[in-house]
Amino acid sequence: MSQIHPQATHGFHAATSYDTHRPTYPPPAISALLSNIRVAGVPGARLVELGAGTGKLTSLLAAREERFEIVAGEPHGEMRGVLEGKELAGVRVVGDRGEELASVEGGWADGVVVAQAFHWFAKIETLKEMKRVLKPSGGGLGMVWNVDDFNAPIDHTPSTPYEARLKVIIRSLPNPINLYRELKWKDVLRPEQQQLFEWPIKEEELAYNTRLSREHIWDRFATMSQISSLKGGELQAMKDRVLEALTGDDVDEDEEGNIGWHGRTVWYWTFPISDR
Numbered sequence: 001m002s003q004i005h006p007q008a009t010h011g012f013h014a015a016t017s018y019d020t021h022r023p024t025y026p027p028p029a030i031s032a033l034l035s036n037i038r039v040a041g042v043p044g045a046r047l048v049e050l051g052a053g054t055g056k057l058t059s060l061l062a063a064r065e066e067r068f069e070i071v072a073g074e075p076h077g078e079m080r081g082v083l084e085g086k087e088l089a090g091v092r093v094v095g096d097r098g099e100e101l102a103s104v105e106g107g108w109a110d111g112v113v114v115a116q117a118f119h120w121f122a123k124i125e126t127l128k129e130m131k132r133v134l135k136p137s138g139g140g141l142g143m144v145w146n147v148d149d150f151n152a153p154i155d156h157t158p159s160t161p162y163e164a165r166l167k168v169i170i171r172s173l174p175n176p177i178n179l180y181r182e183l184k185w186k187d188v189l190r191p192e193q194q195q196l197f198e199w200p201i202k203e204e205e206l207a208y209n210t211r212l213s214r215e216h217i218w219d220r221f222a223t224m225s226q227i228s229s230l231k232g233g234e235l236q237a238m239k240d241r242v243l244e245a246l247t248g249d250d251v252d253e254d255e256e257g258n259i260g261w262h263g264r265t266v267w268y269w270t271f272p273i274s275d276r
Contacts (some may be wrong), residue, residue, distance in 0.1 A: 015078035017228075018056035021219040023146050025115065029206045029265040030060050030144070036202065036269040037111045038139040044069060045110040048133055050098045051117025055083040055091075057144070061113070061182040071104055073097070092128075098126040104133045111139035118143045119178060122185035127196045131272045140271035141197060145180050146208075148263040151224070154180050158210075159262035160252060165245035166221070169238075173226045189270065196271045205266040211258035214246050 007106055034040035039047065045068050052058050052072035061068055067089075073096035074080040084093045094103040098114075108269035112130045130141055149158040150166035158164040178184035191199045212220070222228055222235075230238055252260035 002133075011175065015054055015076070015082045015192065017219070018079070018223045019056070019082050020054060021216070021223050022054075022116075023145060023208075024056055025060060025144060026206055026208060026265050027060065029267060030057070032204060032206075033113070033142045033267045034064075034111075035270065036131045036140075036204075036267070037113070039068075039111040040066070042066060045139075046108055047071070048104055048109045048112045048130075049100065050096075050101075050112065050114045050130075051120060052083055052093070053079045053115070053117065055086050055088065057115035058091055059086065060090060061072060062091050071109075073101065073103070097121065099123055099129060100125075101129045101133055102217055106132050107135050109138065110135060112141045114141075114143045116122045116145050116180075119180050119182075119185040122178075122188045124194055125197075127188065127194055131196045132215040134272055136272075136274070140269055142265040142267060142269045143246070144262060144265065146265050147180065148220075149260070150221075151179075151181055152264070153183055160260060161250040162246055162248065162252075162259075163262060165175065166242065169241055169245060170221075175226065179225075185195075195273055197272055199270070201270040202266050203266065205271065206263050206265045207262070209260065209262045211254060212261045213258055214243055217246060217259065217261065218242050228248060 011220060031040060039045040043066055045066055047068050047070045047204060048071060049058055049061070049072045052074040055072065057071065060072055070091045072081055072091050072093050074093065075095050075097045080095060082257050096103050119171060149163040151170055154157070157218060158167055187193060189197060189199055189201055218239055227238060246259060
């Protein structure tokens with residue numbers, strides 16, 4: 001039986017901070033994703049959400065007019081506790097991992113969704129469970145990430161010099177698991193690895209930009225699993241590096257001290273391959 005990755009266990013212990021400082025998902029992106037997997041506009045459609053975390057996506061799904069019936073799986077105790085505390089309508093919160101959906105019977109779901117998390121459990125076992133719980137004639141698998149410029153894949157050029165400096169910092173840290181930016185999670189979906197879901201997976205994105213204070217940027221940066229596990233002097237030294245990167249004549253700062261911030265919401269989808 002697989003366990004939660006140690007980087008996730010220790011990196012997401014500050015679940016309340018994660019919920020406060022991580023951004024939500026743009027409603028147009030989520031509407032498009034749900035349309036892509038054929039559950040948008042389907043009253044009472046059943047969704048399984050894996051790696052639901054503190055419920056950033058779950059909250060948006062529960063508020064939609066379809067009144068989805070949702071099973072939200074989150075094995076991390078602190079994050080699951082935050083999600084349970086929201087008491088979202090139509091949502092049943094369980095501790096299931098992606099590799100073992102014991103709480104969901106076969107053929108129950110009209111769609112499976114994963115937000116900001118598939119890279120943690122990108123395994124054949126997960127794909128088998130996803131296909132098992134999906135209705136044979138139902139919808140598909142949808143995955144979405146918010147990707148700040150500093151945390152984007154290596155070939156993505158940040159919008160500003162200071163976001164590029166932050167990218168250098170985050171890439172200098174140990175990375176014991178292939179996070180989204182490495183795009184290694186795609187490998188498990190390639191046809192040489194599996195015949196469960198269609199390949200190539202489809203992809204769309206929506207750019208976002210906002211303005212954040214330096215402290216808000218640090219708080220957001222500090223929710224990353226590579227940072228939030230630091231303590232004491234190491235954590236303070238990291239904060240000093242981040243704030244220094246946000247200093248200089250090239251920083252887009254307004255009169256209120258808020259700084260231009262850029263990124264993309266990226267979503268992917270695919271469908272199970274028929275057994276017939």
